[in-house]
Amino acid sequence: MTDKTLGWTLRICGVVGVALVLWAIQLILPDFYSTMWRLTVQGDLDGLTDYIASFGYAAIVVSIFMIAFVNAIGIPSIPFLTVNGIIFGLGPGIIISWVGEVIGIEISFRLTRTLLRNQAKKVICKSDMLEKLDSYSCIRTILLGRAIPYSPNVVVTAFSALSHISYKDHFIANAIGKMPAVVVEVWLGHDLLRIQEHWVRLLVLIVAVAAVYGFIWWRRRQSTIR
Template sequence: MTDKTIGWTVRIIGVLAVILFLWSIQWFLPDFYSTMWRLTVEGDLDGLTDYIASFGYSAILVSVFMIVFANALAIPSIPFLTVNGVIFGLVPGIIISWIGEVLGIEVSFRLTRTLLRNQAKKVIQRSNKLEKLDSYSCIRTIMLGRAIPYSPNVVVTAFSALSHISYRDHFIANAIGKIPAVVVEVWFGHDLLRINEHWERLLVLTVIVVAIYGFLWWRKKQANKRRA
């Protein structure tokens, strides 16, 4: 058996294991997927908060699973990050969300690189940034792409998967880059859902975030002018 055959065998077994795991959730919790879908589509963040919290100590695993699941399917994971600060507390919510985002993006990256290269090319072509593909072999570029709050993970993942970056370098860029983005997303979500208690802090956070990212954007613009 060749290395290529072994590799594809391992991938097929992995895919079957994932399908079996997802099916087992449906077996034991028949309304799990439908409830999550309904609450997410309706934007019912209070309902989503109550439903995830209803799992007790297992809510941590449920939240991480949903973030990974969302990233693997290339759909926004923001609703789950938004409610995590309320369910678990601000700092634990940030840590749990960061773990979910890092794991989810790694799963998405590996799936895209091994199974979905043609779909990744279409995503990049629609974004009209095909000429920037080579730059996504750089840890710094991917790190900066991951650090932008509320930006879609799927675009950066598509660029990364088609670039020459190694799995190790992508993990480093992903793990570090998602820290500021997750902090902002969970913190904003926490204070928005509890705006009556934290509106002053939310206002200060908004000003700080806008100032920091505005300054970084200005520096990049100036650097581009100098290079031109």
């Protein structure tokens, strides 16, 4: 079996495996997807919190699965990150959210690169602009892109897939970069939902985040001017 055949065999098996998992969830919990969709679209964070928490210890798996799933298909995962701090507490909620984000983004990155690899190479080679952009597709650039809270993951994923960054470097940038973003998103969501109890801490967090990211933006601007 050639490497190409093996690669496509593994991809097909992966797709079939995912389909079987999704089908099994539908079989065991017929209202799972419809309930998740309804609560997410309605923005019912209290309902989403209660529904995920109703799974008990399995709520950890449910949360990671949903965050990974929506990231893999390019849908924002903010509602799930927002409620995780309430369900699991700040520390565990951050870790659980980070795991789901990293897994989902890696799946999305690999799917995008697999489907668009040949086209991306041709486009990058023909475009001076894309060649210039691709020269910045290093760990540091992707890491900074992932580290911005509430930034659409799909945009950074698309850029990464069209670049020459390796799978290993992307994983490193993804894993490190998503940590500060997830900390802010889970913490901010937790305190917003409990704003009467944590409004002072929320204000301090907002000021601190604005100061840190403002300083990073200023440093990058200064380096560009020079």
